[in-house]
């Protein structure tokens with residue numbers, strides 16, 4: 028068993044500062060850090076898949092190290108768990124473990140478990156500390172960092188939630204060895220997002236190294252660590268998304284609309300796939316508006332395609348609704364200000380920016396052409 032000394036990415040947020048530990052088989056070190064939080068008891072939330080694959084070993088390691096873990100709270104796997112019903116049950120199940128306000132919630136799973144358990148931790152007993160133990164690539168590179176927690180509404184994605192930072196993130200990259208290929212690919216969309224936002228160099232590196240990232244070589248750890256550093260840097264600058272943090276939403280105005288249209292049905296679309304289509308669209312839209320070279324948009328789409336990710340509305344199984352449905356979903360985006368849409372667009376690879384006051388007619392015409400392409 029390869030064990031690496033964890034790389035530590037600090038997230039210096041004053042009184043809410045925390046560390047992200049990244050490396051292979053770093054559970055032992057992670058547990059040492061959990062002990063330092065001085066907890067009495069832990070309520071561990073996970074989903075059915077992760078529970079059957081990993082929970083027993085992790086709970087045993089915690090228990091062997093003197094951390095008292097209650098019977099795990101297990102939710103159904105997939106996006107449908109980011110719902111009012113599952114949130115209510117999760118809160119009640121956490122309370123049933125008798126954890127106190129000063130105790131700890133651990134979110135062991137992908138982004139769904141992280142968002143759901145993080146939100147439950149934010150509201151149970153008016154706020155408990157929580158630790159993220161991300162088990163999907165997407166969760167390790169994105170959702171476990173930065174404190175956005177929440178659930179979906181029929182009105183749109185992540186519309187009910189809270190900013191609640193974790194006390195620690197333990198990204199054990201060995202756990203990704205059991206992740207299905209489709210989920211690896213989906214998580215990879217959020218990896219290249221960091222290159223597209225502000226690092227042409229990282230995007231080019233990904234183009235060169237994506238096969239090793241997928242195969243689980245040291246490049247995977249590098250990609251996770253780079254992504255966590257890139258995200259932490261933005262979050263520290265603008266924790267509550269009053270400005271620059273919106274850059275992390277590149278591809279999401281389009282992507283979230285598609286997730287709502289498929290009613291959060293993971294059989295049709297998972298978040299990372301929706302983001303992949305959204306990234307390609309953000310670049311094609313930027314090129315259409317004359318902001319970036321068509322060549323850049325082509326290069327982004329070509330790379331997404333080469334790893335097997337969708338890039339077009341036509342790639343959504345069962346169809347992507349209609350232009351009107353997409354536009355309607357976009358009007359519930361959290362970046363809307365005074366009724367106008369905000370998009371993250373790009374002047375090139377690694378040159379993304381926040382575009383306010385976009386003309387809705389331009390967006391509609393773009394979508395119509397995308398539809399007919």
Ligand SMILES: NC(=O)c1ccc[n+]([C@@H]2O[C@H](COP(=O)([O-])OP(=O)(O)OC[C@H]3O[C@@H](n4cnc5c(N)ncnc54)[C@H](O)[C@@H]3O)[C@@H](O)[C@H]2O)c1
Nearest residue numbers: 076104105137138139162163165169170175202205206298
């Ligand atoms: N809070 C944030 O900043 C943020 C950022 C990005 C995405 N998100 C949210 O994250 C969610 C998507 O996260 P996701 O892609 O991890 O989806 P997910 O949590 O549904 O996990 C994907 C699938 O992989 C399974 N799985 C997870 N880890 C596994 C492992 N090690 N081995 C085998 N199977 C495993 C899960 O059971 C699930 O079936 C979306 O709801 C999205 O909105 C949040």
Ligand SMILES: O=C(O)C(=O)C[C@@H](O)[C@H](O)[C@H](O)COP(=O)(O)O
Nearest residue numbers: 169173175184185272275276279361
């Ligand atoms: O952390 C952020 O900020 C992000 O935008 C990261 C996104 O990848 C993530 O999907 C996030 O949940 C989207 O945030 P939302 O505020 O648009 O719901």
Ligand SMILES: [Zn+2]
Nearest residue numbers: 217279298302
């Ligand atoms: Zn995302």
